[in-house]
Amino acid sequence: DSGVTQTPKHLITATGQRVTLRCSPRSGDLSVYWYQQSLDQGLQFLIQYYNGEERAKGNILERFSAQQFPDLHSELNLSSLELGDSALYFCASSGTSGGTGELFFGEGSRLTVL
Amino acid sequence: ILNVEQSPQSLHVQEGDSTNFTCSFPSSNFYALHWYRWETAKSPEALFVMTLNGDEKKKGRISATLNTKEGYSYLYIKGSQPEDSATYLCALTTGNQFYFGTGTSLTVIP
Numbered sequence: 001d002s003g004v005t006q007t008p009k010h011l012i013t014a015t016g017q018r019v020t021l022r023c024s025p026r027s028g029d030l031s032v033y034w035y036q037q038s039l040d041q042g043l044q045f046l047i048q049y050y051n052g053e054e055r056a057k058g059n060i061l062e063r064f065s066a067q068q069f070p071d072l073h074s075e076l077n078l079s080s081l082e083l084g085d086s087a088l089y090f091c092a093s094s095g096t097s098g099g100t101g102e103l104f105f106g107e108g109s110r111l112t113v114l
Numbered sequence: 115i116l117n118v119e120q121s122p123q124s125l126h127v128q129e130g131d132s133t134n135f136t137c138s139f140p141s142s143n144f145y146a147l148h149w150y151r152w153e154t155a156k157s158p159e160a161l162f163v164m165t166l167n168g169d170e171k172k173k174g175r176i177s178a179t180l181n182t183k184e185g186y187s188y189l190y191i192k193g194s195q196p197e198d199s200a201t202y203l204c205a206l207t208t209g210n211q212f213y214f215g216t217g218t219s220l221t222v223i224p
Binding site: 097098103 | 150159160
């Protein structure tokens with residue numbers, strides 16, 4: 001158990017809909033990262049937050065947004081969903097804002113868009 | 115976007131064999147190199163974080179080396195066991211962002 005909690009574990013929805021994925025980081029970790037893993041693709045970095053502030057942005061679509069709340073949990077909002085958004089979405093937390101701290105991954109939220 | 119390459123893409127070895135795989139990365143803007151093990155139906159777990167050229171890390175039968183000047187890291191598994199079957203990911207970080215390779219899928223045949 002990494003200590004990172006993601007909900008929901010599975011989600012099935014229709015095109016055009018909006019969903020919210022939630023992540024609670026490991027106790028004490030201030031950094032939260034979101035990754036997308038599509039079929040046959042590696043982990044694609046979406047966005048990073050540190051203590052409530054956005055620190056880095058990767059290949060995140062404009063239809064996607066995220067935030068980190070004062071209690072450090074984070075939410076990833078996916079809107080106007082398309083079939084291609086079907087993927088496994090991972091959240092990871094770290095005790096540092098830089099890259100020397102290891103990432104602790106949640107179990108992922110599997111999104112299926114029909 | 116930085117290109118992190120891992121080879122081979124997949125590997126099948128017999129139980130007891132030793133094996134190694136490679137992570138290649140652009141040597142400029144290096145900050146740290148991470149290795150993760152990702153078992154099927156689980157989430158990635160950190161093995162090593164390396165920051166210095168010449169770093170060598172070891173955890174049980176698994177070890178890793180780092181060459182930042184030439185831009186590569188090797189992961190070694192000595193005496194592979196079936197429980198070592200997993201995908202091994204490396205990730206380069208330049209500070210905030212982590213750039214993951216696509217992984218090496220290892221299958222250890224009993």
